[in-house]
Amino acid sequence: MFPNPVRHITFDALEPYKIAEFWSAVTGFPIHPDDEKDDDEILLDPDRPGVPGLLFIRVPDAKAVKNRVHLDIQPPTGTRDETVERLIGVGARLVDDRRREDGSGWVVLADPEGNELCIERSTAERGQG
Template identity: 35%
Template sequence: MASRIENFSIDSASPSETAQFWAEALGWNIVHDDGEEVALQPPAGSPEAGILPDLLFLKVPEGKAVKNRLHLDLRPDDQPAEIARLEALGATRVDIGQGTSHTWVVMGDPEGNEFCVLRTLTEAERAAQ
């Protein structure tokens, strides 16, 4: 019997607020919110629908304390514009010791969960996908 990843679970002191940030950042829909857990799914008809796991934000009493062991990487069409958009939504740049010679930017969501905004693919790289 095989298994598939149903969702990525993310601990959160404020799951509704954190999920709202990610819904706006990804263009996904909040499909469940009972205050203790909030689920996001890609919109129906999108290339991600039914393929990518949902994001599930779970209420926990404690705040984030250490660097994430698992994080999301976002691949934007325009890295500088996407970084500015995410900052306007409440994300911040985060220094986890990555230095300045990388092509990605480490950011934190409003609760400090790290994620990376990768460089924009070249036309040739996009064509090869």
């Protein structure tokens, strides 16, 4: 078995520290202790072998089109709906609600700079916990 070769998942950002704070709330990964608010690169460091960090790099231009890649988030605790409400409370915007009457489905959110992410049902909601 090969180790995970992905070191970082990198996001372009107008305000790297601000967007890193949002994604820290999503993932629970802390901002690297060497990173400061005015830095051009901010790393969320999961400090777990084989788990890539999230790297936010300052760019001069805003996001213009839909992401070609996005992260699907499965809440480790609580529910999908609780996670959606929590993330909207820290700056996410609802893009599309794909929840179904039977409880399946997902919710598409955007972070404060417009990067999409999907919130799926938690392990417990899938009957796997």
